Amino acid sequence: MYEKAKDLCEAFQARGIGRRDLMRRLAALGITAGIADMLVNATATRALAADFDWKAYKGTSLKLLLNKHPYADSMIADLEAFKTLTGMDVTYDIFPEDVYFDKVTAALSSHSTEYDAFMTGAYQTWQYGPAGWLVDMNEFLQDKSKVAPNYDWEDILPNLRASDSWSGKPGDALGGPGAKQWALPWGFEVYMLTYNKPVFDKLKLTPPKNMQELMTTAATITQSGGNGMYGVGLRGSRSWATIHPGFLSGYANFGGRDFTVADGKLKSAVNSKESKEFTAQFVQMVQDSGPKNWATYTWYEVGADLGAGTSGMIYDADSLGYFTATGDTKMKGQLGFAPIAPNPEMSHPTSNVWIWSLAMSNFSKRKDATWLFMQWATGTDHLLFGAREHDMIDPVRSSIWKDSEFQAHMEQKVPGFLETYQVTSPDAKIYFTPQPLFFNVTTDWAAALQRMVAKQIPVSEGLDALAAATDRQMSDAGLG
Amino acid sequence: MAQADMLWRGLRGVALTLVVVFFLFPIFWIVLMSFETNETVLQVPPTLTPHLTLQNYVALLSGKLNTATGIINITFLHNLWNSVLLSTCSVLVALILGVPAAYAFARFRFRGGEDIAFTLLSFRFAPPLLVLLPLTLYFQDIGLSNTYVGLIWIYQLICLPLILWIVRGYFEDASPDIEYAYRVDGHSWWKAFTKIAIPLAGPGIAAAALLSFIFAWNNFVFALVLASADKQPVTVGALAFVTASGIQYGIIAAAIVLSILPTLALALYAQRWLVEGLSLGAVKG
Numbered sequence: 001m002y003e004k005a006k007d008l009c010e011a012f013q014a015r016g017i018g019r020r021d022l023m024r025r026l027a028a029l030g031i032t033a034g035i036a037d038m039l040v041n042a043t044a045t046r047a048l049a050a051d052f053d054w055k056a057y058k059g060t061s062l063k064l065l066l067n068k069h070p071y072a073d074s075m076i077a078d079l080e081a082f083k084t085l086t087g088m089d090v091t092y093d094i095f096p097e098d099v100y101f102d103k104v105t106a107a108l109s110s111h112s113t114e115y116d117a118f119m120t121g122a123y124q125t126w127q128y129g130p131a132g133w134l135v136d137m138n139e140f141l142q143d144k145s146k147v148a149p150n151y152d153w154e155d156i157l158p159n160l161r162a163s164d165s166w167s168g169k170p171g172d173a174l175g176g177p178g179a180k181q182w183a184l185p186w187g188f189e190v191y192m193l194t195y196n197k198p199v200f201d202k203l204k205l206t207p208p209k210n211m212q213e214l215m216t217t218a219a220t221i222t223q224s225g226g227n228g229m230y231g232v233g234l235r236g237s238r239s240w241a242t243i244h245p246g247f248l249s250g251y252a253n254f255g256g257r258d259f260t261v262a263d264g265k266l267k268s269a270v271n272s273k274e275s276k277e278f279t280a281q282f283v284q285m286v287q288d289s290g291p292k293n294w295a296t297y298t299w300y301e302v303g304a305d306l307g308a309g310t311s312g313m314i315y316d317a318d319s320l321g322y323f324t325a326t327g328d329t330k331m332k333g334q335l336g337f338a339p340i341a342p343n344p345e346m347s348h349p350t351s352n353v354w355i356w357s358l359a360m361s362n363f364s365k366r367k368d369a370t371w372l373f374m375q376w377a378t379g380t381d382h383l384l385f386g387a388r389e390h391d392m393i394d395p396v397r398s399s400i401w402k403d404s405e406f407q408a409h410m411e412q413k414v415p416g417f418l419e420t421y422q423v424t425s426p427d428a429k430i431y432f433t434p435q436p437l438f439f440n441v442t443t444d445w446a447a448a449l450q451r452m453v454a455k456q457i458p459v460s461e462g463l464d465a466l467a468a469a470t471d472r473q474m475s476d477a478g479l480g
Numbered sequence: 481m482a483q484a485d486m487l488w489r490g491l492r493g494v495a496l497t498l499v500v501v502f503f504l505f506p507i508f509w510i511v512l513m514s515f516e517t518n519e520t521v522l523q524v525p526p527t528l529t530p531h532l533t534l535q536n537y538v539a540l541l542s543g544k545l546n547t548a549t550g551i552i553n554i555t556f557l558h559n560l561w562n563s564v565l566l567s568t569c570s571v572l573v574a575l576i577l578g579v580p581a582a583y584a585f586a587r588f589r590f591r592g593g594e595d596i597a598f599t600l601l602s603f604r605f606a607p608p609l610l611v612l613l614p615l616t617l618y619f620q621d622i623g624l625s626n627t628y629v630g631l632i633w634i635y636q637l638i639c640l641p642l643i644l645w646i647v648r649g650y651f652e653d654a655s656p657d658i659e660y661a662y663r664v665d666g667h668s669w670w671k672a673f674t675k676i677a678i679p680l681a682g683p684g685i686a687a688a689a690l691l692s693f694i695f696a697w698n699n700f701v702f703a704l705v706l707a708s709a710d711k712q713p714v715t716v717g718a719l720a721f722v723t724a725s726g727i728q729y730g731i732i733a734a735a736i737v738l739s740i741l742p743t744l745a746l747a748l749y750a751q752r753w754l755v756e757g758l759s760l761g762a763v764k765g
Contacts, residue, residue, distance in 0.1 A: 329519065
């Protein structure tokens with residue numbers, strides 16, 4: 001019986017059979033789910049260890065700094081597999097997102113040796129990388145002796161690999177010549193519509209395909225949704241986080257850019273014709289059909305309103321839609337997903353992306369051992385575990401998107417999600433120009449939007465003023 | 481006349497009720513939310529008669545929260561313990577150091593005395609982050625990083641100036657003649673300090689200690705920057721319920737109720753001394 005079970009587990013590792021099939025066949029052999037998990041883990045460990053010395057740093061202890069997030073929960077659930085594989089110990093500090101980046105910045109700026117690796121976003125690496133706080137992961141990726149044979153770097157989606165790499169020169173393209181790999185992509189999110197199916201059915205609406213339809217549909221819901229329902233949930237707080245989701249995705253779809261680059265100098269492009277055209281529509285939509293307290297709205301309020309059935313739809317992260325559709329909410333199981341290309345002349349969406357990535361602290365005293373951990377955490381086996389068993393719903397590896405068990409898992413939990421992702425993802429990438437004043441510039445951008453929505457300044461005039469202020473800021477910093 | 485008196489009393493009663501409702505309603509709302517599920521909290525329009533549940537308190541006390549995405553481990557009670565430990569020890573250390581120092585500043589004139597007192601007060605003016613980053617470097621070098629001892633030391637930036645400056649005022653208000661008379665009877669300086677000066681300033685010391693405790697309890701940034709997750713107080717711990725998959729409003733409300741209990745109990749216990757202490761010296765006779 002043991003040999004048969006072992007063969008089945010090896011067939012599973014070789015992708016010969018799916019997990020559900022494996023579990024069914026193991027159950028037929030009288031093996032309980034708990035034992036089956038142990039067998040699968042043991043086989044995975046043997047398979048991983050076959051051609052690479054994963055035990056090179058046996059006995060070493062690493063410490064991670066993590067953000068409280070379902071992706072981190074997924075990794076924690078699988079840490080025993082890493083410990084078994086390497087003989088290393090891993091401890092971690094986990095902090096809520098509201099304070100997480102303060103903790104990271106404090107640890108790095110004080111050159112703390114406490115943390116070896118940590119979670120980060122790509123935007124943060126534009127500050128941390130050039131400051132000398134991060135290790136360029138190319139040092140490891142380009143050294144074949146340090147890369148496990150089955151760690152397929154090319155399998156990670158190209159736009160995500162590029163988004164985490166930058167030369168450090170303001171305005172240079174992400175992933176361009178001389179770029180340093182500041183972090184390894186680990187999980188990400190794209191921006192799409194998530195909508196309240198019952199209200200769409202009640203009002204006989206179809207998911208909007210462009211900005212005009214989005215505005216009309218949102219207005220209809222605001223007028224006829226009932227129970228104080230409003231049309232579209234969008235972030236509006238005075239923060240960079242207001243700009244990067246739906247807003248920038250739509251903005252890029254209209255051909256808008258944040259900067260133009262000439263002779264290494266950055267010039268604000270927020271007052272271009274395309275920018276003014278999109279921004280005017282966006283502002284109008286918030287005024288007509290956005291939440292009443294839009295200027296205070298963050299990720300949490302947008303998700304809470306969708307989950308409570310207070311908003312008709314959101315133009316935000318696919319993961320926010322997923323968590324709302326599967327969490328403890330009133331609208332659980334009643335949300336639909338749809339792609340959107342706001343510009344009617346565009347055939348496909350241009351979603352910006354947020355990438356949860358893993359970066360190595362330059363102050364770590366165990367860099368080679370940390371690399372083993374990062375290789376494991378961004379490797380296929382662990383990410384497959386997260387995608388199939390947990391909520392790592394936006395895997396960074398193309399092979400996982402093709403995994404039949406992951407596809408079945410997602411289709412069962414959130415019907416329509418995968419199709420929407422397939423339409424949204426091809427051009428999904430970071431649409432910001434990398435530069436060290438990213439957070440200042442985008443916070444000012446959000447503040448300007450607030451003034452326009454509050455009708456304190458007309459859109460065209462507001463964008464001209466924003467462009468002038470941004471240019472001054474860049475010039476003062478020697479970037480413009 | 482009697483009618484006007486009754487009308488006046490009635491109006492005063494209504495005004496008092498309005499004031500009480502105004503101030504207590506947020507607390508009432510939080511207590512109510514702590515007995516509701518997230519779905520009920522987010523209900524539109526909100527209801528004053530929701531279905532009540534103990535699940536938030538059970539989750540906090542058991543350390544396990546069942547959600548649609550799985551079981552979340554909660555370390556709130558540990559955070560609460562950290563707050564109690566850090567605040568209590570910090571206030572005790574500040575009392576041991578601050579009360580004698582306050583007495584010295586009140587009773588003796590010495591070179592640089594005012595400068596030292598003002599320097600200690602200036603700790604309250606400095607933006608915490610400005611102080612914390614260099615401190616992190618020093619703490620790493622001397623091994624105090626991520627230790628309770630290190631945190632209690634840093635909490636003196638909050639507690640010590642408060643205690644020193646408040647208690648100093650009380651010592652200055654008490655006449656030194658009583659202490660002189662006691663010492664003329666042959667008692668030592670130390671006995672005069674412990675048997676006469678401290679009891680006289682007792683209400684002030686209690687008030688200063690309570691205020692310091694509240695300030696220390698509410699501190700957020702010191703432990704966040706200087707310590708690991710296992711040494712975080714409730715102020716940081718409560719944020720764990722704000723997650724990417726949603727805000728657990730009910731749990732946060734229950735956490736707030738539990739976290740104000742120690743301070744509330746202490747304030748009620750010390751109320752008598754607190755009122756006396758805070759009003760003493762307000763009017764000079």
